[in-house]
Amino acid sequence: MTDTVQAPTLTPPTRRSRGYAAQVAREVLLRWGARVGLAWIGILAAVAVFAPFLASSHPWLILEEGNWSSPVLRHLTPTDVTLMAGFCTGLVLLFLRLSLPRKLLILLGVLVVAGGISAVTVSPPKLVIHEQYREAEAAGQYDWVLRAPIPYSPKDYLRDFGDTGMEPPLADDLRRHWLGTEENGADVLSRMVHASRIALAIGFIATGIALVIGVIVGGLMGYFSGIVDMIGMRIVEIFEAIPTLFLLLTFVAFFGRSLYMMMIIIGITSWSGYARYVRAEFLKLREQDYVQAAVACGLPLRSVLFRHMLPNGVAPILVAASFGVASAILAEATLSFLGLGLVDDPSWGQMLNQAVQSSSFNWWMAAFPGGAIFLTVFAYNLVGESLRDALDPYLKKKA
Amino acid sequence: MLLEVRNLQTHLQAGGATVKAVDDVSFGIERGETFCLVGESGSGKSVTALSVIQLLPRGISDHPGGQILFQERLADGSHRTVDMLDLPETERRRIRGARMSMIFQEPMTSLNPVFTVGEQIGEVLRLHRPELSEAEIRERTIEALAQVQIPHPAERADEFPHRLSGGQRQRVMIAMAMACEPDLLIADEPTTALDVTVQAEILRLMRELQDRNGMAILFITHDFGVVARMGHRLGVMRLGKLVEEGTVRQVLRRPEHPYTRQLIDALPENLSRRREAARGADGAAGQQAPEAVPLVRLRDLQIHFPVRKGLMRRVVDHVRAVDGVSLDIPKGQVMALVGESGCGKTTLGRAIIRLLEPTGGRILFAGEDITRLPAKGMKPYRRRMQIIFQDPMSSLNPRLTVAATLTEPMAVHGIGKDRDERLALAARVLEQVQLPAESLWRYPHEFSGGQRQRIGIARALVLDPAFIVCDEVTSALDVSVQAEVLQILGRLTRERGLTLLFITHNIGVVEYLADTMAVMYQGRVVEQGEARRICRAPEHEYTRKLLSAVPRVVLD
Numbered sequence: 002m003t004d005t006v007q008a009p010t011l012t013p014p015t016r017r018s019r020g021y022a023a024q025v026a027r028e029v030l031l032r033w034g035a036r037v038g039l040a041w042i043g044i045l046a047a048v049a050v051f052a053p054f055l056a057s058s059h060p061w062l063i064l065e066e067g068n069w070s071s072p073v074l075r076h077l078t079p080t081d082v083t084l085m086a087g088f089c090t091g092l093v094l095l096f097l098r099l100s101l102p103r104k105l106l107i108l109l110g111v112l113v114v115a116g117g118i119s120a121v122t123v124s125p126p127k128l129v130i131h132e133q134y135r136e137a138e139a140a141g142q143y144d145w146v147l148r149a150p151i152p153y154s155p156k157d158y159l160r161d162f163g164d165t166g167m168e169p170p171l172a173d174d175l176r177r178h179w180l181g182t183e184e185n186g187a188d189v190l191s192r193m194v195h196a197s198r199i200a201l202a203i204g205f206i207a208t209g210i211a212l213v214i215g216v217i218v219g220g221l222m223g224y225f226s227g228i229v230d231m232i233g234m235r236i237v238e239i240f241e242a243i244p245t246l247f248l249l250l251t252f253v254a255f256f257g258r259s260l261y262m263m264m265i266i267i268g269i270t271s272w273s274g275y276a277r278y279v280r281a282e283f284l285k286l287r288e289q290d291y292v293q294a295a296v297a298c299g300l301p302l303r304s305v306l307f308r309h310m311l312p313n314g315v316a317p318i319l320v321a322a323s324f325g326v327a328s329a330i331l332a333e334a335t336l337s338f339l340g341l342g343l344v345d346d347p348s349w350g351q352m353l354n355q356a357v358q359s360s361s362f363n364w365w366m367a368a369f370p371g372g373a374i375f376l377t378v379f380a381y382n383l384v385g386e387s388l389r390d391a392l393d394p395y396l397k398k399k400a
Numbered sequence: 401m402l403l404e405v406r407n408l409q410t411h412l413q414a415g416g417a418t419v420k421a422v423d424d425v426s427f428g429i430e431r432g433e434t435f436c437l438v439g440e441s442g443s444g445k446s447v448t449a450l451s452v453i454q455l456l457p458r459g460i461s462d463h464p465g466g467q468i469l470f471q472e473r474l475a476d477g478s479h480r481t482v483d484m485l486d487l488p489e490t491e492r493r494r495i496r497g498a499r500m501s502m503i504f505q506e507p508m509t510s511l512n513p514v515f516t517v518g519e520q521i522g523e524v525l526r527l528h529r530p531e532l533s534e535a536e537i538r539e540r541t542i543e544a545l546a547q548v549q550i551p552h553p554a555e556r557a558d559e560f561p562h563r564l565s566g567g568q569r570q571r572v573m574i575a576m577a578m579a580c581e582p583d584l585l586i587a588d589e590p591t592t593a594l595d596v597t598v599q600a601e602i603l604r605l606m607r608e609l610q611d612r613n614g615m616a617i618l619f620i621t622h623d624f625g626v627v628a629r630m631g632h633r634l635g636v637m638r639l640g641k642l643v644e645e646g647t648v649r650q651v652l653r654r655p656e657h658p659y660t661r662q663l664i665d666a667l668p669e670n671l672s673r674r675r676e677a678a679r680g681a682d683g684a685a686g687q688q689a690p691e692a693v694p695l696v697r698l699r700d701l702q703i704h705f706p707v708r709k710g711l712m713r714r715v716v717d718h719v720r721a722v723d724g725v726s727l728d729i730p731k732g733q734v735m736a737l738v739g740e741s742g743c744g745k746t747t748l749g750r751a752i753i754r755l756l757e758p759t760g761g762r763i764l765f766a767g768e769d770i771t772r773l774p775a776k777g778m779k780p781y782r783r784r785m786q787i788i789f790q791d792p793m794s795s796l797n798p799r800l801t802v803a804a805t806l807t808e809p810m811a812v813h814g815i816g817k818d819r820d821e822r823l824a825l826a827a828r829v830l831e832q833v834q835l836p837a838e839s840l841w842r843y844p845h846e847f848s849g850g851q852r853q854r855i856g857i858a859r860a861l862v863l864d865p866a867f868i869v870c871d872e873v874t875s876a877l878d879v880s881v882q883a884e885v886l887q888i889l890g891r892l893t894r895e896r897g898l899t900l901l902f903i904t905h906n907i908g909v910v911e912y913l914a915d916t917m918a919v920m921y922q923g924r925v926v927e928q929g930e931a932r933r934i935c936r937a938p939e940h941e942y943t944r945k946l947l948s949a950v951p952r953v954v955l956d
Contacts, residue, residue: 022799290795293755294859298809299782302775308808312799 022101025316028391029384038383041376049197050088053081056151056191058131060138064145072134073149076126079119086115131157153178153188155195155347162186167355170365181365184355189365192347193373199348200377203264203333204326210268212322215275216311222276223283224306230280237273245270245332253341260343263336267329274325275318282314289313316392323385327378334374349374401471402616403452403584404428408466410444410451413459421447423640424466431583434610434617436627436648439637440663440878445620448637449586452618453502454484454492472499473583498528501577505589507569511561518557521545521576528580544575548605567598574606581613588620595740596905600949603629622878624667625908625951628652636660652953666883667953668908675912694728695867695899696752701725701761703744703751721747723923724761729867734893734900736910736931738946739920745903748920749869752901753785754778765867783813786860790872792852796844802830802855803840806862813863829858833888850881854888861892867899874909886912907950911935919943 029035048055059072090111094104131154138146159165162176165186170179180189222233249266256262286292287310295309336342337350349370356367410422422444429435437445450456452468468484472495484492504510512520521541525532532540538557545553548571561569570590577585587606591599603626610617619630627634631648636657644657655661664670702725704718721744729735739745750756752763754770763771770781789795796805806826807819816822827837833854844852853873860868870889874882890913893900902914910917910931918928919940927940938944 290789290791291797293750294787294789294795294856295797297753297755297782297785297787298812298859298863299779300809300812304808304812308800309797313797 022312025388025391029387032387032390034383035387038380038387041380042384045197045377045380046088046201048194049201050084052195052198053077054149056153056155056188056194057149058134058152058154058157060134060146060148060152062145062147063134063143065143067144076129077123078125079116079123082119082123083112083116086119087112129154129156132159132161136161151179151188151191151194153191155187155192156345157191158185158187167363167366169363180369181363183352183366184358189352189369192352193349193370196347196349196352196370197373199260199333199343199346200330200374203260203267204330204381206264207267207271207329207332208322208325210265211272211325212275212318213272214269215272216279216318218272219276219279220283220306220311223280224287224310226284226287233276233280237276240270240273243270246335249332249336250339250341253336258341258343260346263333267332271325271329275321278317278321279314282317283310286310286314316388320385320389320392323381323388327381327385330374330378330381401428401469402431403471403618404467404469405448405452406467406469408448408451408468409464410447410456410461411464412447412456412461420640421461422451425637425640425642427635427642427645429584429616429618431616432610432614434619434630434632436619436621436631436634437637438621438624438627438634438663440622440880442639443637444640445637446588447640449502449588449618449620452484453496453500453586454487455496455502470495470500470584494528497524497582498580499582500584500586501580501582502586502588503570503573503577503590505592507566507573507593510573511569513561516558516560517545517564517572518542521557521572521579524576524579540579544579545572547578547609548572548575550575565598567594567602570594570598570602571605574602574609578609578613578615582615584616584618585610586618586620589622590619591626592621592623596907596951597740597945597949599626599951603951606630623951624652624664624879624953628953629951636663663879664953666880668883668886668906668912669952671883671886672908672912693731695731695766696727696729696901697764698725698727698748698752699762699764701727701748701751701763702759703747703756704759718759720923722751722758725920725923725925727918727925727928729899729901730916731866731899732897733915734902734913736914736917737901737903737920738905738907738910738917740905740946743920744923745920746871749787749871749901749903753787753869754781755787779813783863784865785867785869786863786865787869787871788853788856788860788873791876792849792856793876795856796852796859798844801841801843802826805844805855805859806830806840809859810862815863826858826862829861830855832861832892833858834884848881850877850885853877853881853885857885857888857892861896864896865898867901870900870902870904872903872905875904875906882909889913907935907947908952919946 030039053076054061054073057073057076059076061073062069062071087108090108094107097104099107134146135152137143153159159176159182165182167184168178168182168186170181171177172181178188178190180193183189183192218233218236222230245267248270249263252262252266292305292309295305300309333342333348334350334353337348338354340351340354342348342351352366352370353374356363356371405428406426408422408425409420412419412421425444425448427435437448439445447456451461451463452470463485466485469481470484471479472482473479482491482495484495487495511517515523518538518541521544522537525537525540529537541557542553545556550556550568550571556564561572564572574590585606590606591602594602606617607630609615617630619627621627621630627648634646634648634651635642636644636651636659638659644651644655644660646656651660652664655664665674701722702720703722704720706715707717707719708714709716723744725748727735737745737748747756751758754763754773758771761771762769765781765785768781770778773781796802800808803823803826806829807816807822810816810822810825811819816825823840827840830837830839835851835854835858839847839851839855844855847855853876856873873889874885877885886909889900892898893913900913902910904910914931916929917931917934918925919934919938919942920926921942927934927938927943934943935947938947
């Protein structure tokens, strides 16, 4: 081999030509539905991550007798810190030119490291007294205070104002609650901001669990077919016969309320759809010439399955997954609405529940959390719809 | 003049850009004449045909200029000349199907599967001949089917399309087009999807019908052999322009435009003619028969696919795709495997490199029995035997760069020390198939069909195999691209001493490339031997039928 041949080819050119994934991403972003949907999800994610800064009874900065201090930082939990580190890393990675698997690896690494460090170093006070800063400010102890945009924590029941209870938006000039208060007197907007975490987490984690199981089971069914396929399909049918909501109700009744349990149950009951999609794709892909060529080159099964088949069959699964996220959010909201969700932690569905609980109809408890659920589910459906349009070759030909 | 196309322009909108699909094309067709439009894919020949009958989707096409003058025969027998471009849609619809009709390339999809054949033909009559009674329509339908020589037309009329073979469906399409006795029949590659023997029958049928009814045919094709059989006059299209027009004999013998000359020179039969000439000049150096040691030997190979039926998926029968084939593929030679679709040639090719499990018999590669080797045992052989596929669109993984496609097999088989060395090797192989080294960093969708096919060849070559199965590698390509790919393959075979099993249905390609050939028919090899001998003096009856059906350009 001569060096003259090597010289021009050893390094890839700086402008790498667009891969299929980049093309699809561009095509998705050309659609208005996807832009609006992604924008809403992005805003929601940012709000969820920075919720402790957005809505908190603890001021951002106080100047007390010449000393600066930041109560909101002192009250951050390890989870908050990890989430913020992850979000910022993700934002930076978005603009870096790296391959997708490498980006994911870096993100995962940062999350693990930040989680570890913050678990050791960050320790918020066990006892949280929400009203201490308000009272101190009223007493004129501070020279200067910078408060959060929504100066109420989600579990701040405003005990210092007496027994407040439900109030419509902007009822009291003294305490401004833009979206009113709920039955315990906590600020609705603040609770909604913090509840967005649960909505996002349950959607992503439940769907993630379902995806992993579905892709593995479906992939094996599709590639091996025959007896594996037959057994796999029966398992899929069994799981399709399980009513998720009733299973959730049963588990909640027996084992108490836990967000993680809900995620896992929604995850392990909803993978069957993905398994069907993956199986169908793999059955089709197995006959494709490039898969046959990969086999003819003697490539190992791992490479044939995950390098040559999965990336080509992943598109319809992504579409299904974006609808799956929406339905997982709805499932949690339904459960909370029925009063079987989380006890004290804020959740959109639980707030909806309060709209009809007392004798009168509290419109603000219905409109705002309901609107948030609607917009989020709608956003995911918009993204799913655009993704499908971008991937569907038949529709593309017609356009 | 029945049809006169004057300075036709057709523009198509594709994703914001305007494509001049047909650019200032003029030609005319007399009654009873066949005019062939020839060109490579994308030359605008089909768009011209669709413009004439005004079937292009309205939203994305327009005609900035030109005239399509058609002499419409009126009910009272008189004629009037209309411009198809100016005509209101209602009048166009009256002409379409009655005076001017069209048959399409793909007989499998051009018939509606939920109606019987008779209903579909009857509908045309009912629309254009409202005065006919139901009984008359039925009678006419059967008559039309009989006209296209479908056996038992009265019974066939009540069958659904899926019961008919491809050739029969194309006959039904012709019957439907002919039901109202049109003056002009537009045939858009009507035989491209058919086997050669069926193609020969359909072409003969069309000529007969033309003689009987005196209709004109606008025949779209890419195959000069078909032109030589069908055409009176010929137009060659390139990039939306008509570059040459004349009688078939004149254009084929003395092409004036350089593009036409290039197309005709690229025909496989002409390639071999030139090679013969070159050989003659060299003397008999290349003619010495290489020692005929078989590299691959097949002994009574059988591949059966089970047919399952019923609730329990019981095996009720077997499709004998390959039914007892014994074959010796001599080392360092090209063996052509010829046969029509469904004869089992592709199945055989895939079974030899163990992509399909044989049911019985033995496969010997370089003397070793590889018929039942497990995947692990096959690995050393995977390196020595490779395959190139027919469809360049589906044979490359769209998610991987060319570099990844080429270097991954090398890494698995331990060729090259590191990534850089493998990339350099891949670049060298690309050079051998005449692609620039920058191609390494591109994705398959950035290449044309011919370029992708060359990447497919490169993928087979990176492992430096001894034996390659070429499964119809040129049948999806245009003539000139086919010529390039054939030349590359021929050169590589000589340089590397490769053994090829060249599966094809194109006899011209066989003559150009093959040393020996085997003819397959219904899962069996009916004749095998030296390619030249079989092409000149076929012994088996089927081979004779196959060879006589091949449309050829007879130049002398």
